[in-house]
Amino acid sequence: xxxxxxxxxxxxxxxxxxxxxxxxxxxxxxxxxxxxxxxxxxxxxxxxxxxxxxxxxxxxxxxxxxxxxxxxxxxxxxxxxxxxxxxxxxxxxxxxxxxxxxxxxxxxxxxxxxxxxxxxxxxxxxxxxxxxxxxxxxxxxxxxxxxxxxxxxxxxxxxxxxxxxxxxxxxxxxxxxxxxxxxxxxxxxxxxxxxxxxxxxxxxxxxxxxxxxxxxxxxxxxxxxxxxxxxx
Numbered sequence: 001x002x003x004x005x006x007x008x009x010x011x012x013x014x015x016x017x018x019x020x021x022x023x024x025x026x027x028x029x030x031x032x033x034x035x036x037x038x039x040x041x042x043x044x045x046x047x048x049x050x051x052x053x054x055x056x057x058x059x060x061x062x063x064x065x066x067x068x069x070x071x072x073x074x075x076x077x078x079x080x081x082x083x084x085x086x087x088x089x090x091x092x093x094x095x096x097x098x099x100x101x102x103x104x105x106x107x108x109x110x111x112x113x114x115x116x117x118x119x120x121x122x123x124x125x126x127x128x129x130x131x132x133x134x135x136x137x138x139x140x141x142x143x144x145x146x147x148x149x150x151x152x153x154x155x156x157x158x159x160x161x162x163x164x165x166x167x168x169x170x171x172x173x174x175x176x177x178x179x180x181x182x183x184x185x186x187x188x189x190x191x192x193x194x195x196x197x198x199x200x201x202x203x204x205x206x207x208x209x210x211x212x213x214x215x216x217x218x219x220x221x222x223x224x225x226x227x228x229x230x231x232x
Contacts, residue, residue: 027065088106142221162181166214179203
C-alpha cells in the first residue's frame with residue numbers, strides 16, 4: 001500500500017470507519033468485523049496495519065478514530081462511493097441493492113476526472129440515494145434528526161437518512177426500497193410496541209413493519225407539531 005493509493009480492502013475499512021464516525025457511533029474492531037463480514041482476528045490485524053500506516057489511532061479503550069491522513073483518504077472513498085450510487089440509481093436506473101454492490105466495484109477504479117464529470121452530469125447532488133452527505137459538498141448530517149424508533153403512535157415525520165450500516169444488508173435494502181422508506185418520504189407511525197420490538201408505519205400508502213433496531217438506524221424529521229411537542 002502507498003500513501004496515495006490504499007488497497008481496495010483498506011479503502012473499504014476507511015469508508016466503514018468514516019461512516020460510523022460521521023453517524024456518531026463508536027468504532028471498535030468487533031463492530032468492524034461484523035460490518036465487513038470477517039472474523040474478529042482478521043479485522044484486528046487489518047486495524048493494526050492501518051494504525052502502523054498512520055491512518056487510524058486506537059485509544060486505551062480500543063476505540064478507533066481516523067487520523068487527519070486517514071480522514072482525507074476516507075472522505076475521498078466515501079465521495080466516490082456515494083456519487084457512484086447516485087449515478088447507478090439516477091442515470092442507469094439500478095435498484096438500491098444492486099447500486100450499492102456495483103458502487104463498491106465502481107469506486108475503486110474511477111479516476112478523479114471521471115468522478116467530477118459524473119458529479120456534474122448528476123447536477124451536483126448533496127447526498128447519496130439513502131441520505132448520506134457526499135463529502136466535499138458542505139452537506140452534513142442534520143443533528144436535529146430523530147431516530148425513527150423515538151416516534152410515538154400517530155406521529156408523522158419525513159425520512160431523511162438511512163444508515164450506511166443498514167445498506168450492508170441487501171435484502172433489507174430491497175425491502176426498504178419496495179416499501180418506499182426513503183429520503184423525502186412522509187411516514188405515519190401506526191404501531192410502536194417495544195415489547196415485541198416492532199414499529200409499523202404507513203409510507204406512500206403501504207404498510208411497512210420494521211424491527212426497532214432497524215428503525216433506530218433510520219433518521220427522520222418530525223412534522224412541525226410533533227417537533228413542537230418534543231421541544232416542550
